[in-house]
Structure formats: structure tokens, C-alpha cells
Amino acid sequence: MADSETFIRLEECRGHKRARKRTSMETALALEKLFPKQCQVLGIVTPGIIVTPMGSGSNRPLEIEIGESGFALLFPQIEGIKIQPFHFMKDPKSPTLERHQLTEAGLLDNPELRVVLVFGYNCCKVGASAYLQRVVSTFSDMNIILAGGQVDHLASLTAEKSPLGVDAAGVVGLSLSGARIQSATVLLSEDVTDEKAAEAAMQRLKAASIPQHNTVGFMFACVGRGFQHYGAKGNVEADAFRKLFPGIPLFGFFGNGEIGCDRIVTGNFILRKCTEVKGEDLFHSYTTVMALIHLGSPK
Structure with a gap:
């Protein structure tokens, strides 16, 4: 993940904005x-970045809202766990998603599916936001964790052999499958406006009792939050996360819309299906979605 300024600078070096796709x-x-x-490799470009600096998972996570920033999160091969990238491009000539596409991505007919991280890119384009909702609706009624948001554009996907057009829109993400995976998400609503309320939301996440070893945290926040939302005080949500999860690295972005709800998936135990509220309640603005993903205990 990289912030938009990083790529804008690269484009300006070429002397022309249309150099973006190249x-x-x-x-x-x-x-x-x-x-x-x-x-x-899956790469996305967003307005801002949340990153835990290298060295230790217990380093202070940083909310970088302004300036060039980015990170790479590398997943090793883990026995019993499958992580698959997926990409569905909006095509006016073929508006429907084929079932086999979803199955190949591990999103359907997959009893071990536990988590889907999903990102819509170029959602400001006509019909792109509706396309994102249509894609998510195909697997949102399952007993899985869903988290993500809307980003500026797609920077990289290994399978792509040619650059996407600047106006291309679609949906990318990762499906995580494996019986050992445990995960939980919480939603910080627009009403969460101070440190105390942010910590209370993190307490809800901690109550899920997700193991804290072999675990990574994700934070997908609206560009309207951050230091402006908290009365010119920065890093409020990342610091609240670190206070309750001292050893878990946190990564994520400031984007243009958030996907997620309060949810726990651990083994056979599921707390609240997102569809118990209406499907559109997965999609938010002026919120933050916090997620924990535990990749199992080493044997």
C-alpha cells in the first residue's frame, strides 16, 4: 500500500499525468x-497510510495522513492456510459476475473461508460504487469477516499483463481460508470523537479474545477522520489500538469509504452475522473499521 502523493510525484517526474498507468x-x-x-503481489494507492514501522510489532503505529508513505506486508507460506488475491474489473459489456470467477478466488464453495479483505478502486467513476456493492453482496451473507474500503486506484496485481487504463474501476482483495484462522472486526462510528470513545471501541475488539500471537491488525479509516476529526489531535485511533494490543502490528489506510461491521469468527463461534442488519450496513462513511486476523498457532 502506498499513499497517493508517492505516485503523484512519480507521475510529475514524467512530465505528464497520463504517465500514471505506465x-x-x-x-x-x-x-x-x-x-x-x-x-x-497486490498493490493499492490510497489518500493516507497507517503503518507500524519495522523492527518490532510493538512499535507505535503511525497514522500518516500527509506526505509520502507506504508499506509492504509479506505473508509467509503457512501450513493449513491459503491466501488468494482476486480482481474483478468493471466491464460495461459484461456486467454480471460469473460464479466460477468467485469460486476460483476462494469466495464461493469454500467451507474454510474465514476472512475477505476487499477494496474498490476508482469508485468515483460512474457505476463503480454500485459494482463494488454488487461484488460484496455475493459473499456478504456468509459467516466470514469482511473488511476493507474504497481506495484511489490499483497499483499492482501480479496476474495483470498490461497496465490498466486510468479510468478503469473494479474490486480487488484477498481471501483467507483455513480452519485455524480467527478474526474479529469493530466499527468506530461517526459518533466516536474522543480518545475515551476510541478506547471503548478497542475494548469491544479485545473482548473477542482473538489470540495476540501470529496476529496482524488492520485499520481502514475515512479521510474525514484522523487529526481533524479528533480536534487537531493526531494518531488517536492507532494509539488506542496500541494501548490494548501492545504486541500486534497495525497496518491500513485512510480511504474514501469503509467496509465492515462488529463481527467475530473463531472456529464454530460467530457473533452476529452482518446480514442481521441490512447488507448496506457493511458500507460506511466517516467511520473506521478495525480488524484482527490470527493466522493460527505454530505447531
Whole structure:
């Protein structure tokens, strides 16, 4: 994940805005050369970044709302766990999603599916937001964790052989499958406006009792939150997370709309199906979605 300023600067170096798609593709290819051939890369560009600096998972996570920033989160091969990237591009000529596409991505007919991280890109384009909702609706009624949001554009997907047009819109993400995965999400609504309320939301997340080893945290926040939302005080939500989860690294972004709800999935126990409220309650603005994903205990 990288913030928009990083890519804008690269484009300006080329002297023309339309260099974006070429620059993004070249950046993706350069990154992919650093990794083993079987490593799959998914890259997105967002207005801002949440990152835990390298060194220790207990380092203070930073909400970087202004300036160039980015991070790479690498998942090792883990026995019993499958992580699959997916990409559905909005195509006016073929508006329907084929069932086999969802099955191949691990999103349907997959009893071990536990978590889906999902991101809509270029959602300001006509029909793009509705397309995102249509994609998510195909798997939102399952007993899984859903979290993500709307980002500026797609920077990289290993499977792409040619650069996307600047106006291309679609949905990308990761499906995480495996009986050992445990996960939980909480939603910080627009009414959460001070440190005390933010900590109370993190207490709800802690009450899920997700193991804190082999666990990563995600934060998907609206660009309207951050230091402006908290009366010019910065890093409020990331600090509240660190207070209750001292050893879990936190990553994420400031985006243009959030996806998620209060939910726990641990083994056979599910607290609240998101569809108990209406499906559109998965989609929010001026909120933050916090997620924990536990990838199982080492054998």
C-alpha cells in the first residue's frame, strides 16, 4: 500500500499525468522482481497510510495522513492456510459476475473461508460504487469477516499483463481460508470523537479474545477522520489500538469509504452475522473499521 502523493510525484517526474498507468505498472514489475516467482503481489494507492514501522510489532503505529508513505506486508507460506488475491474489473459489456470467477478466488464453495479483505478502486467513476456493492453482496451473507474500503486506484496485481487504463474501476482483495484462522472486526462510528470513545471501541475488539500471537491488525479509516476529526489531535485511533494490543502490528489506510461491521469468527463461534442488519450496513462513511486476523498457532 502506498499513499497517493508517492505516485503523484512519480507521475510529475514524467512530465505528464497520463504517465500514471505506465508508472504504476513499472513500479509493480520492479517490486515483483524482488520476490520469488511464486509470490503474488497486490498493490493499492490510497489518500493516507497507517503503518507500524519495522523492527518490532510493538512499535507505535503511525497514522500518516500527509506526505509520502507506504508499506509492504509479506505473508509467509503457512501450513493449513491459503491466501488468494482476486480482481474483478468493471466491464460495461459484461456486467454480471460469473460464479466460477468467485469460486476460483476462494469466495464461493469454500467451507474454510474465514476472512475477505476487499477494496474498490476508482469508485468515483460512474457505476463503480454500485459494482463494488454488487461484488460484496455475493459473499456478504456468509459467516466470514469482511473488511476493507474504497481506495484511489490499483497499483499492482501480479496476474495483470498490461497496465490498466486510468479510468478503469473494479474490486480487488484477498481471501483467507483455513480452519485455524480467527478474526474479529469493530466499527468506530461517526459518533466516536474522543480518545475515551476510541478506547471503548478497542475494548469491544479485545473482548473477542482473538489470540495476540501470529496476529496482524488492520485499520481502514475515512479521510474525514484522523487529526481533524479528533480536534487537531493526531494518531488517536492507532494509539488506542496500541494501548490494548501492545504486541500486534497495525497496518491500513485512510480511504474514501469503509467496509465492515462488529463481527467475530473463531472456529464454530460467530457473533452476529452482518446480514442481521441490512447488507448496506457493511458500507460506511466517516467511520473506521478495525480488524484482527490470527493466522493460527505454530505447531
